[in-house]
Structure formats: structure tokens, C-alpha cells
Amino acid sequence: MNRRFVNLLLYAVIVVMILPMAVLLLWAFAREWPWPHLFPTGFSVRGWVHLLNPATGALPVLFYSVLLSSVVTFLTVTFSLPAARALAFCEFRGKQAIEIFVLSPMVIPTTAIAMGIHVNFIRLGLADTFWGVVLSHLLPCLPYGIKILTGVFGALGDRIEQQARVMGAGRMKTYIYVTLPLISPGLVTAGIMAFVVSFSQYFLTFIIGGGRVVTFSLLLFPFIQGGDRHLSAVFSLAFIATVLLWVFALEALVRRWVKKGQYFYM
Template sequence: MNKKNSILFSFIMHTIILFLLLPLLVLVMWSFSKSWPWPNILPQELGLRGIMHVLSPSGRVLRNLLFSVRLSLVVTMVTLIISIPAAKALGVYHFKGKQLIKMLVLAPIIVPPVAIGMGIHLAFIRLGLANTFTGVVLVHLIPCLPYGIRILTDVFEIIGESMEQQARVLGANSLQTFTNITLPLIAPGLISAGSLVFIVSFSQYFLTFLIGGGRVMTFSMMMFPYIQSGDRMMASAYSIVFIFATLGVLIMMEKAIKSYYRTKNYFYL
């Protein structure tokens, strides 16, 4: 790369970073702004109401944040457990109706949740799952499974099953093949799928509100009323916590998976 191309590349990268950080900077400014009327460039009056409310140890914000993280981690684990065999079947094996099933897997993210939410709610009431933690976990699987299955399907299409077949020829049983061959190979896909699934679950509002019935209170449900009412200071404070909590969990998930495979002396992409 010559000097001219290097300067152009550096300019493009810095511009992209600027556009990514600018909205975050605006959120930080709004979280301390009691008054910021148009067309003033800077806030006219500052305050700590939003930050103090979010960080108050006597409030419910941090407790609900930890609850939401736990809920989304459970959804992520269940989604990956279901997605791995489903994705392997779609990515490796050949059978009639395979393309149709691939399309149907994406149906939950194509059909609006409002269209199916009431039916699911009625079914969950009959099953005793409405207003419960288990019910919320199950309903979060609906928008999360398409992402998990689709990402891992692409991974299995790339890696195939030749390595697994070689392991079986050498005498490995199904469990040994899965833990020592399959999991290390799909580790990058697990990180990608798990990260996306966690974000989708953590940001769910409508399905959580409908199935949880206000008894299962998540962080997004606490944040949404402030956004809807136009309280920009509170909404911005919640948004900052939301962003950094999500980013922190994703970083820890990635490091945990990589650390596990390093200790096992596995090689992954």
C-alpha cells in the first residue's frame, strides 16, 4: 500500500470511528442535560438526576439490569443448545424440503411479533407460563432462534463433517467427536451467534411485556417509558448503561470462550 492509499484508508477509518462515536457522545451530553433547547450547540443547564437515578443503590435499576443479563444469558444458552443440532442438519445433510425449512426458520423475524403475540399469550396462559421467568425465556427463543440457526448453518456448511468422520474412523465416540472436534471448529460461530442472540434477547420489550405481564421486569422495560415520554435525560442515562452493559457482557463471553479453548489446547479460527 503506497502512501496515498494509506492516507486515504486512515481518513476513511477515522471518519467511520467518528460517526460511530458521535451518537454516543450526544447520549452522554443528554444524560447530564436538564435543558438543551434548539438551536443551542451545547446544553444550557446541567444536572445529575439521570445518572444518580440509574446508579442509586437503593433503586431497582441495577437489580433489574443484573436480572436482565441473567435472563438473556439463559436465553442465549438455550438458543445455542437448540441451534447446534438444527444448524448441523441444515448445513451438512441433504433431504427433501431443506430449502423450505431454511426459509421457515427465518419466519419469526419476518412476521411481526404483534401478529403472533396474542396467540402465544393465550397459549401460555393455558399452560401456566404467563407472567413467569420460564415463559419469558421461551418467548424470547422465537426471535432469537432464527439468528442462532442461520449463523451456525453457514458455519457447518463451510466446515462440513470430514473432520468428524475422521475422528470416528480413529475410534472416537459421538460425545468425544462433538466435544473435541465439532465445538472447537464452530467456536467462532458460537461467539458470533451467542453475541447476536444476547443482544436480541436483552433488547426485547414487546414480547417481555406481553408474556411477563409486568411481573417479569427487565431493563428495557424500565427504559422504554422514559423514551416514550420524552424524558431525554433519563432515557439517555438508561441508554448509556444499556450500551456498556451489553458491550461488557459480550466481551466477557468472548474472552471466556477463548480462554476455555486455550486451556484445552484447541485450535480455533
């Protein structure tokens, strides 16, 4: 009885997850879907033509967004590694206060953050620039990266690193050949979170970019707000597909790097 209940619950969860995607897929090809019809009464590829048409510039913006979010992901992981290691292994006065401060961008509204840094970015000449948007995206991304990698470092400990040092490995070799392969699952998780958060940023990009730095989210949200469900569905599917492809590529790249180095022996 319990097993049957678990299976029914699992199937219900699967249906709940698949149903919105099925509706989104239908809207991506629906010209009209009036109430109370169960399925669209007309079909169209207007949205796909708009997405793929070079005159609209949607695809270049999509590739530009992937580049921008990839840079944000790289910087997030790079900056999160030393901070997470220090929070996991070092004991010092004010550690809890620093941990709370690191997580504060997750609590403070994005509007307050954007308006606060926009004035400073104007003074520094970073407003309406690629790097200004990248730096602004680091604010919501870094807390996730630091939190994830702190947990990974805390779970693994530093005994294996100490063993490598005892056997004659220097700090750099220990870090490259021992630490990074061990935390590679955490690196992938932190990278995925950073990419998704950056790729979906709308308000920060709109304020800091000033309309000159255009990302795919800036193209998507007006269609959603305007009520064009067909174009919204098409751009949403392109958004989801891009994120999934990037995630699979990152996992394959990290898996190939770890396997090529033969860092683990089973």
C-alpha cells in the same frame, strides 16, 4: 489519490459512529440543552442517582435482565446446534421449506407472534412467568442462532470430524474435542446475537410478562417515549455498557476454554 479517499471515508465512518455516542454521553450529564446552544447549558447527575438508588430498583432489574437473557442465549445455542448441523450436512425432502420456516420469525411482525402465543401461554400457565418470557424470546433468537451456525458448519465441513472418528474417537469425544472448538467463533457470534435480541425485547416481554416480569428494556422505553432525554441517555448508556461487558466476558470465557484444552496445534 485512492488511498487518500479511502482514509477520508474511514474517518467519516468513524465520526458518524462516534458522534451519536458523544451526544448520548453529553445528554447523560445535561440538565438542559436548549437550542441553539452547541453544548449543554447546565449539568446534572439526576439520572445516575436514579439508576444507582436502591429505592428505584433499577440495578436489580438490570441484573435480572442479564440472567434472563443469558438463559435465553444458552437455550438458543443449545437448540441451534443440532438444527444447524442437520441443515448443513443432511439432505432430505422439504429441506428448503424447513429453512424458510425457521427464518419466518424474522419476517413475521412481533405483534402477531406475541398475540398468537399469549393465548396459548395463558392456557399452559406460562403467562406472567420467567420461563414464559424465556420461551417467547426464543422465537426471535433461534433464527439467528440457526442461520449463523448453519453457515459455520457449512464452511468447516465434516472432514475433520471424520478423521477423528477414523482415529478411534467416539461421537461424544469428537463433538466435545473437535466440533465445539472448531465452531467456537460461531458459538460466540450466535450467543452475542441471541443475547442482544433478548436483552432488547420490549413488546414480547411486556405482553408475555404481563408487567410481572420486568426487564431493563421495560424501564428504558417509557423514558424514551416520555421525552426525558437525560434519563433516557443514562439508561441507554447502562444498556450499552451491560451488553459490551457481557460480550467481552463471553469472548474471554470461550477463548480461555479453547486455550486451556489445547485443541489446536500451530
